[in-house]
Amino acid sequence: MSENRLMVEATGLTKGFGSASTRLEVIRDLDFVVATGEMVAVVGPSGVGKSTLLHLIGLLDRPEKGRIVLDGVETDGLDGAVRAGLRNRSIGFVFQHHHLLDELDALDNVALPLRISGRGSRDARNRAAELLDSVGLAERTTHFPDQLSGGEQQRVSVARALAMGPKLLLADEPTGNLDRDNAERLFQLVTELHLKVGLTSIIVTHNEEMARRCDRIFRLAQRSGLSENVREI
Amino acid sequence: MSLGAELHVASRYLIGNRRWTPVVTVSLISVFGLGLGVFALVVTLALLDGFQSGIRSQIVANAAHAEVRPATGRRVVDPEDLASLLQGELGNVEIVQVVRGTCLISSDTDAVPASVVGRSDTEGVIADRLISRRLGVGSGDRLEVISARQRLTPMGPLPVRIRTVIERISSPEPGSESGTVILPIAEAQRLLWGEPVIEALELRDVAEPWSLGQRVRGILGSHGLAFQVAGLEELHRPLLTALALEKVMIFVAVGLMLVVAALNLLCNVAMVAAEKRKDLAVMAGLGFTPRSLRRLFLVLGLAIGLVGSITGAVLGSALSIVLDRTGALELPRGVFMVTAVPFSVDPVTLGIVVAVALGLAALATWLPARMVARREPSEGLRYE
Ligand SMILES: Nc1ncnc2c1ncn2[C@@H]1O[C@H](COP(=O)(O)OP(=O)(O)O)[C@@H](O)[C@H]1O
Ligand SMILES: [Mg+2]
Numbered sequence: 001m002s003e004n005r006l007m008v009e010a011t012g013l014t015k016g017f018g019s020a021s022t023r024l025e026v027i028r029d030l031d032f033v034v035a036t037g038e039m040v041a042v043v044g045p046s047g048v049g050k051s052t053l054l055h056l057i058g059l060l061d062r063p064e065k066g067r068i069v070l071d072g073v074e075t076d077g078l079d080g081a082v083r084a085g086l087r088n089r090s091i092g093f094v095f096q097h098h099h100l101l102d103e104l105d106a107l108d109n110v111a112l113p114l115r116i117s118g119r120g121s122r123d124a125r126n127r128a129a130e131l132l133d134s135v136g137l138a139e140r141t142t143h144f145p146d147q148l149s150g151g152e153q154q155r156v157s158v159a160r161a162l163a164m165g166p167k168l169l170l171a172d173e174p175t176g177n178l179d180r181d182n183a184e185r186l187f188q189l190v191t192e193l194h195l196k197v198g199l200t201s202i203i204v205t206h207n208e209e210m211a212r213r214c215d216r217i218f219r220l221a222q223r224s225g226l227s228e229n230v231r232e233i
Numbered sequence: 234m235s236l237g238a239e240l241h242v243a244s245r246y247l248i249g250n251r252r253w254t255p256v257v258t259v260s261l262i263s264v265f266g267l268g269l270g271v272f273a274l275v276v277t278l279a280l281l282d283g284f285q286s287g288i289r290s291q292i293v294a295n296a297a298h299a300e301v302r303p304a305t306g307r308r309v310v311d312p313e314d315l316a317s318l319l320q321g322e323l324g325n326v327e328i329v330q331v332v333r334g335t336c337l338i339s340s341d342t343d344a345v346p347a348s349v350v351g352r353s354d355t356e357g358v359i360a361d362r363l364i365s366r367r368l369g370v371g372s373g374d375r376l377e378v379i380s381a382r383q384r385l386t387p388m389g390p391l392p393v394r395i396r397t398v399i400e401r402i403s404s405p406e407p408g409s410e411s412g413t414v415i416l417p418i419a420e421a422q423r424l425l426w427g428e429p430v431i432e433a434l435e436l437r438d439v440a441e442p443w444s445l446g447q448r449v450r451g452i453l454g455s456h457g458l459a460f461q462v463a464g465l466e467e468l469h470r471p472l473l474t475a476l477a478l479e480k481v482m483i484f485v486a487v488g489l490m491l492v493v494a495a496l497n498l499l500c501n502v503a504m505v506a507a508e509k510r511k512d513l514a515v516m517a518g519l520g521f522t523p524r525s526l527r528r529l530f531l532v533l534g535l536a537i538g539l540v541g542s543i544t545g546a547v548l549g550s551a552l553s554i555v556l557d558r559t560g561a562l563e564l565p566r567g568v569f570m571v572t573a574v575p576f577s578v579d580p581v582t583l584g585i586v587v588a589v590a591l592g593l594a595a596l597a598t599w600l601p602a603r604m605v606a607r608r609e610p611s612e613g614l615r616y617e
Contacts, residue, residue: 051614060518061611080606081522088520095614099515103245103254113519115238144251160519 005072007168007200008034008057012066015052026052030066032218034202036167039194041211042204044220050204051172053220057202058091058170059083071167088117092161092199094190096173099157100145106132106156107141113163131159135189151182158189162197169194169201176206183207236532239525242516243532246509255508259501260533264541266494271545271590272552277487278480278582279553283575285476292469296406297329297435298442299449300468304459312431315458319436322452326445327437329354330418334425337379338414340368347412349378351421352435357400363412365402372401378414380424393424488589494541495593502534503601513605514613523606530605534598535591542590550578 010032016025026049034040042050055061057068059075067076071090075083087093100109107128114124132141135155145153154174161169171190175183187210194201203214211217246256301319303309309330316328330353338347338360345367358376365371380393397420406413422429438445446464453460466473506513513526521529553576556562560573 052611055611055614058518060514060614061609081524084517084520084522084525087518093518095515099511099518099614101242101245101512101515103249104242108241108245112238112242112516115241116516116520116525118237121237121241164520 005036006033006069007036007038007071008032008202009069010057010066013053013056013063013068014065015049015056015061015063027056027063034200036071036200037198038216039191039201039203039214040216040218041214042202042218042220043206043208043211048220050220054170054172054202054204057168058093059087060093088113089164090167092164092166092169094154094157094161094169094171094174096176100153100160102145105142105144106137106148109145109156110160110163113160117164128159128163131163132156134193135159149182150178151186154178154182154186155189158186158193162193165197167200169199169203171201171203173204173206175210183210187213236528238521239529239532243529243536246505246533247536256505259504260537263494263498263501263537264544266497267491267538267541267590267594268545268548270491270494271542271586272549273490274484274487274586275546275549275578275583276553276576277483278586279549279557279576279578280574281480281483282577282579282582283553283557285480286577287575288472288476292465292472293439293442295404296465297468298438298465299436299445300331300463301434301436301449301453302432302461302463304461307430307432309431309433312434315460316434318456319434319449319452323436323438323445323448325438325440327354329435329437330431331433331435332418332421332425332430333432334380334421335411336381336414336424338364338368338412339377339379340370340374343368344379345412347414348409349421349424350413350415351418351425352415353418355415355417357417358397359401359403359415360399361403361405361409361413363405363409364414365399367412370399372399374399376414378416378424382425382427384427393427395420395424491590491593494590495597498534498537498594499597499600502530502598503604505533506530506601506605510613512613513608514610517610518614527599527602527606530598530602531595534594534602538591538594538598541594542587545590546583546587550583553578 013027013030015027016023018024044050056063107125110128110131111124114127129141132138135158137155175186205211247260312330320328332351334349335346336349337344347364376399377394377396382393383390384393436445443465446462450462557576562574564572
């Protein structure tokens with residue numbers, strides 16, 4: 001991957017919630033870029049807009065103003081189905097509360113994005129089994145989310161995010177609900193996969209120590225609506 | 234585009250569960266509601282069809298299946314020729330020559346106006362139950378039939394009349410109000426015309442009663458003969474229309490139950506949508522298009538609709554058939570033509586009921602599904 005290619009290019013991003021009188025502007029006129037292959041940490045106090053930002057980048061929500069270019073694709077004005085296709089193929093999500101489907105076992109959860117992409121059932125399940133193996137859960141394929149520990153759930157979630165071989169991994173406080181040991185293991189897993197698969201990763205975290213292990217840190221500051229962009233390599 | 238992922242998730246929501254989830258509960262309630270509606274509709278319509286087919290078969294059993302009248306005037310010219318032509322072309326049908334009119338029927342004590350029919354296939358005098366009841370006469374009693382036609386006698390003009398004896402009492406023609414007396418053709422001709430006139434030919438074909446009119450029309454047309462032909466449908470149009478109308482009205486009225494069941498389904502699907510908000514957002518995040526999300530819900534709704542309406546239809550048909558076979562619901566004797574409540578399950582009606590139930594289920598699912606697909610995925614992901 002070439003040095004100067006950009007995976008994410010955001011200009012003038014603005015997003016708020018509520019109607020005129022109760023309006024809360026969470027993100028105002030934000031510009032930033034993330035280069036291909038970078039691992040970026042996003043930090044900031046609770047409620048500052050980290051999740052909102054991640055949702056915008058991940059095409060889970062639309063900005064009110066500004067534009068986002070993902071890997072050279074202008075996402076502004078794409079319709080719902082095309083955005084869904086991009087989410088399916090190019091973006092992997094890991095959330096704070098794993099967000100696995102309770103009715104599906106680990107294997108089917110991981111296979112879900114593969115099924116969505118149109119892959120046959122057997123094919124999808126074989127690939128899902130490989131992925132679970134790669135996050136160290138080969139023995140737990142038939143277990144349902146409520147039969148797995150928090151750390152295990154989060155690893156299933158990572159396997160699911162990587163199922164379609166995305167270019168961009170978006171993680172929203174992936175270790176937020178885990179104890180120190182599990183958090184550390186998950187972070188290491190993500191770091192390993194990031195390097196091995198050649199991902200671009202954006203990770204929201206409260207953990208300063210983990211943030212410092214990333215290539216760059218975005219700091220979102222309350223109220224000012226501006227983002228400090230501190231590079232600490 | 235395959236339905237694989239939608240079907241997979243929908244089936245896991247409904248049946249692939251290890252636990253009893255709200256989605257399962259709510260779906261079972263919807264299945265029950267729809268099933269009950271379909272069940273009620275199927276049984277009601279089977280009951281109605283049972284009675285109606287009783288009436289229809291009574292018409293077929295007693296009345297003419299087709300009637301041929303002259304296109305102009307009242308007399309059939311050369312009725313024998315016409316009859317033998319039709320007999321030759323149609324083969325195995327009964328053909329009866331007929332005259333009709335109205336006379337005064339009088340017993341020893343009372344007199345009432347009534348229809349008089351002269352038929353070539355009758356030897357004796359047959360009065361129907363209406364006459365019997367109104368005049369208080371039975372078989373073997375004397376009866377006088379007085380025509381409106383007069384003849385000159387030494388005592389001046391007097392109405393033509395015949396004295397006769399009732400041979401038997403018949404059940405009244407459906408729809409008849411004044412009662413009917415059937416006479417041998419010669420006597421009726423004397424009363425009504427004073428000469429051997431035939432006004433109509435009545436035909437019966439027990440094998441194919443409902444199409445007889447059409448066939449007769451074809452034969453007469455191909456011979457270039459101008460006659461007025463009425464088949465069973467035309468002869469009994471008011472009654473048959475009333476029966477059809479009754480069926481539609483009952484369908485609509487009892488069908489409202491299905492509408493209520495569909496509204497219940499709508500609420501339940503909306504509840505599932507709320508309950509599964511997070512899942513839906515996650516699925517959208519993983520690449521479900523808005524259309525796939527809609528389809529996921531349609532699959533859920535149609536699965537509920539199918540199970541509910543098939544179950545209701547099967548149970549409703551089974552109950553109807555059992556009640557019909559065993560005659561479990563007895564009727565008071567003498568009031569109806571049958572001794573037990575008849576049920577008849579019509580496959581076409583059954584198909585329509587199931588189709589309507591499925592259509593309503595799809596409609597009821599469509600609204601919440603559309604709502605779900607409109608949301609941006611991030612809305613379901615807020616967990617603070
Ligand atoms: N859909 C929404 N409707 C209203 N307010 C919202 C919505 N989403 C986020 N917010 C508000 O926007 C702010 C930023 O939220 P969020 O991005 O979740 O913060 P963070 O992830 O940094 O904790 C919060 O004040 C939150 O209450
Ligand atoms: Mg957040």
